[in-house]
Amino acid sequence: MNVRRLIPTAVAAGAVALGLMAVSACSSSNAADGGRNGDKLKVVASFYPMQYLAEQIGGDHVSVSTLTEPGVEPHDLELKPRQTAELNEAGYILYLKGIQPAVDKAIAQSEAKNKIDAATLTKLEHHGTEGGHSHEEPGHDEHAHEGEGEAGADPHIWLDPVKYSEVAKGVGKSLEKADPDHAADYKKNTDALVKKLDGLNTAYQQGLKNTTTKTFITTHSAFGYLAERYGLDQEGIAGLDPESEPSPARIRELQDIAEKDKVTTVFFETLASDKTAKTLAKDTGLKTDVLDPLEGITDKSQGRDYIEVMKSNLAALQKALGAK
Incomplete structure (x- = not known):
């Protein structure tokens, strides 16, 4: 028997055992607190x-x-x-x-x-996931994917x-x-x-009551609830998934909508690419601005917290929609 080889092995085994005991003790402590x-x-x-x-x-x-x-x-x-x-x-x-x-x-x-x-503390609704107006018929969820709410509901x-x-x-x-x-x-x-x-x-109700247009275009169709609440029409370049790519047909449709509804601005967000929004804006002669879906706060956010960013979103919408 090689005693010299056995001793380090025993030491190593002891160290592992001690480590496992420490993890177990830590877990027990966390459970106990x-x-x-x-x-x-x-x-x-x-x-x-x-x-x-x-x-x-x-x-x-x-x-x-x-x-x-x-x-x-x-x-x-x-x-x-x-x-x-x-x-x-x-x-x-x-x-x-x-x-x-x-x-x-x-x-x-x-x-x-x-x-x-x-999601259990309020009622979820269905909004268009392929863009389109926010007032989609209930159950319009054929484009639903795993990142959406239950049965394709907008989260x-x-x-x-x-x-x-x-x-x-x-x-x-x-x-x-x-x-x-x-x-x-x-x-x-x-x-x-x-x-x-x-x-x-109240600020949103009063600030968006009288506008030149009710339609806004945004990269990420996250604003269906907001649009419905304040009588606006959201036209999303992408669906509820901010990373999905629009089809050429959807881009042409948005160009027609922009002209018909007197849209002035294409909105993009802080946490996803602005490439598609800027390309659409350039092709249609529109401006671009930020409409933040508030999925995270960064140094680029137009405010330090939820309330401040939502007020910035209101100001951006008022400007884009021609609020009076």
Whole structure:
């Protein structure tokens, strides 16, 4: 027997065992803390619109992290092992089913006690996924893909302040149940946020009441709820997927629509390519501007948070639509 070879092997085996014990102890510790970071509830949000709700409503009683880092296009996010572990350690998960397939799958497998799907807190609707006006007939989902909501429903509810407010109320109630010791503060914070969103809704109603045209063209058909809420017509170059390419026939159709409806501007966004929008604008003699779907906040965002960016979007729409 080679004793010298056996000793390092035994040492290595011992090190592995110790490592496994450490991981096990860490996992046990995380499970034992009940999803808390000190005296704060550990909240994991899937992407920015959910993160904003958690931070605004949770306030000082929550520790919020997000699965989607700033600048990352959320639809095609793939989770790292560390993020999957983070979901298991969370005391509360807030996500929006239908936006991020990989996230939906990981959350379904998570051991977290409180998993809140924002899509269940309001009513989802069907909007055109091939562009077209936002007032599509219900059930128009033949172009649906896995990045959309249930049965092809449009998941972009946060771009309608009224629907976002409904979600905020539901999040507030769920946090009260998850952390009853701080229920009064969660209710107070929810009321404050709802008041801000009510003010934003009023600003949109008044700001878009009288316009030269009701039609706007955008690369990503994310604004169906917003268009429907304020009597506008969204014409998307792409569908609900910001990375999909329009057909030549769709481009020709948009050129005709732009001329007929007196469209002045083609909108693009901060997290996806602006190439198609700029090409269409150049070919039709239109201007370009940013209309942010608010899937993430970066240094390029026209504001520091949800409310500020939504106000920037309103100003851009007023300018493009000829608001009076």
